[in-house]
Amino acid sequence: MNRELQIKTKDKEYPIKFCQSYEGLLGLLDHIDFTNKKVCIVTDTNVGNIYLEEVKNALGYSAEKVVAFTFPAGEENKTLNTVYELYELLINEKFDRKSILIALGGGVVGDLTGFTASTYLRGIDFIQMPTSLLSQVDSSIGGKTGVDFKGYKNMVGAFYQPRAVIINTKTIDTLPKNEFSSGMAEIIKHALIKDLEYLDWLEKNSEQVNLLNQESLTEMIYRSCCIKKDVVEKDEKEENIRALLNFGHTVGHAIEKIKDFTWLHGECVSVGMVVAAYLSYKRGYISKEKCYRINNVLVKYNLPIEVKDISPEEIIKVTKLDKKVKSSVLHFILLNELGVANIYTDVTDDELLNAINNIIS
Ligand SMILES: NC(=O)c1ccc[n+]([C@@H]2O[C@H](COP(=O)([O-])OP(=O)(O)OC[C@H]3O[C@@H](n4cnc5c(N)ncnc54)[C@H](O)[C@@H]3O)[C@@H](O)[C@H]2O)c1
Ligand SMILES: O=C(O)C(=O)C[C@@H](O)[C@H](O)[C@H](O)COP(=O)(O)O
Numbered sequence: 449m450n451r452e453l454q455i456k457t458k459d460k461e462y463p464i465k466f467c468q469s470y471e472g473l474l475g476l477l478d479h480i481d482f483t484n485k486k487v488c489i490v491t492d493t494n495v496g497n498i499y500l501e502e503v504k505n506a507l508g509y510s511a512e513k514v515v516a517f518t519f520p521a522g523e524e525n526k527t528l529n530t531v532y533e534l535y536e537l538l539i540n541e542k543f544d545r546k547s548i549l550i551a552l553g554g555g556v557v558g559d560l561t562g563f564t565a566s567t568y569l570r571g572i573d574f575i576q577m578p579t580s581l582l583s584q585v586d587s588s589i590g591g592k593t594g595v596d597f598k599g600y601k602n603m604v605g606a607f608y609q610p611r612a613v614i615i616n617t618k619t620i621d622t623l624p625k626n627e628f629s630s631g632m633a634e635i636i637k638h639a640l641i642k643d644l645e646y647l648d649w650l651e652k653n654s655e656q657v658n659l660l661n662q663e664s665l666t667e668m669i670y671r672s673c674c675i676k677k678d679v680v681e682k683d684e685k686e687e688n689i690r691a692l693l694n695f696g697h698t699v700g701h702a703i704e705k706i707k708d709f710t711w712l713h714g715e716c717v718s719v720g721m722v723v724a725a726y727l728s729y730k731r732g733y734i735s736k737e738k739c740y741r742i743n744n745v746l747v748k749y750n751l752p753i754e755v756k757d758i759s760p761e762e763i764i765k766v767t768k769l770d771k772k773v774k775s776s777v778l779h780f781i782l783l784n785e786l787g788v789a790n791i792y793t794d795v796t797d798d799e800l801l802n803a804i805n806n807i808i809s
């Protein structure tokens with residue numbers, strides 16, 4: 449049975465639909481009328497090679513015109529330059545306010561397409577069709593869109609919700625192993641901040657999940673989507689609890705920048721979560737054993753818990769440049785229990801230095 453969720457934000461309500469093939473795509477999008485509309489499928493070189501034709505065919509002759517925009521895969525292309533090229537195509541193809549963009553790919557494609565949709569002609573519809581594990585459980589849901597700017601993560605962007613999220617869980621079969629692990633970092637994050645029972649499940653089912661057993665994968669992706677949906681519905685614009693989804697990201701984003709995007713987002717978040725867990729332990733919020741438990745589950749899913757060739761001072765310096773620094777105060781998400789997180793604004797440089805020293809090998 450194909451599952452479905454409905455997500456309600458202040459101005460938009462949209463479905464998250466789960467499937468195992470793009471056949472029947474139009475049925476899944478039956479709340480959207482494609483008649484007389486122009487559609488642009490935005491994808492990257494890797495995903496386009498595998499899935500573009502299938503999606504084009506599935507759309508059939510429903511739309512007035514279907515064009516594709518394919519850009520080179522990689523975080524280094526999540527920039528305004530790529531958005532600029534996409535605007536050019538949309539203008540050349542005479543896309544109007546009724547036109548629709550489809551983001552077919554991972555988080556890079558989704559963030560960039562959503563941002564373009566939010567700004568082209570002051571906002572046109574877009575549909576998320578996430579193909580990486582990370583994008584299926586995290587980036588396609590909740591409307592955070594944007595691009596990096598001069599190496600600063602997601603510096604330019606908008607909150608802009610899609611019309612639908614279509615998750616074809618079979619696409620995970622073609623995802624490279626390290627990209628799969630990167631997605632697992634966000635999934636483990638969901639369990640650590642919100643759901644201890646889910647953490648137990650991830651520990652018990654690691655073999656089946658790593659073997660890409662479809663039943664286990666679908667169950668896991670669905671559970672993570674429920675957590676993300678719940679948080680976004682309560683706080684769409686990150687005024688309070690949505691910040692919990694940033695667990696591991698303050699240090700994670702700093703590592704991503706210092707490593708010049710040669711490390712994957714989830715790999716950096718994994719190391720960032722180890723730092724945040726250690727800070728939580730040092731403050732007496734969680735036991736040392738719980739820190740080990742966190743490290744072990746990350747390792748089970750082939751994620752790094754340490755980093756080399758990087759100085760703690762540099763990490764601290766870069767965290768201070770993070771866009772989330774408000775009035776010079778760093779915001780940290782710490783664990784009060786496994787499955788329970790809170791926002792803290794009083795983490796000192798000494799505490800941070802001590803915790804970061806722990807992840808330098
Ligand atoms: N908007 C949000 O809420 C949010 C949340 C988390 C992460 N992000 C952002 O998402 C990005 C990371 O997303 P990602 O991990 O999907 O990276 P990505 O988009 O770079 O995709 C990962 C790699 O896998 C390839 N790929 C994707 N699906 C594939 C498939 N089914 N088969 C074969 N190859 C496939 C891509 O071409 C790419 O090379 C980062 O930019 C991060 O900042 C955004
Ligand atoms: O959806 C959210 O909110 C998140 O924070 C999810 C994160 O996993 C994601 O990496 C997000 O892009 C980070 O947002 P940012 O605002 O810290 O750049």
Ligand SMILES: [Zn+2]
Binds near residue numbers: 634
């Ligand atoms: Zn993230």
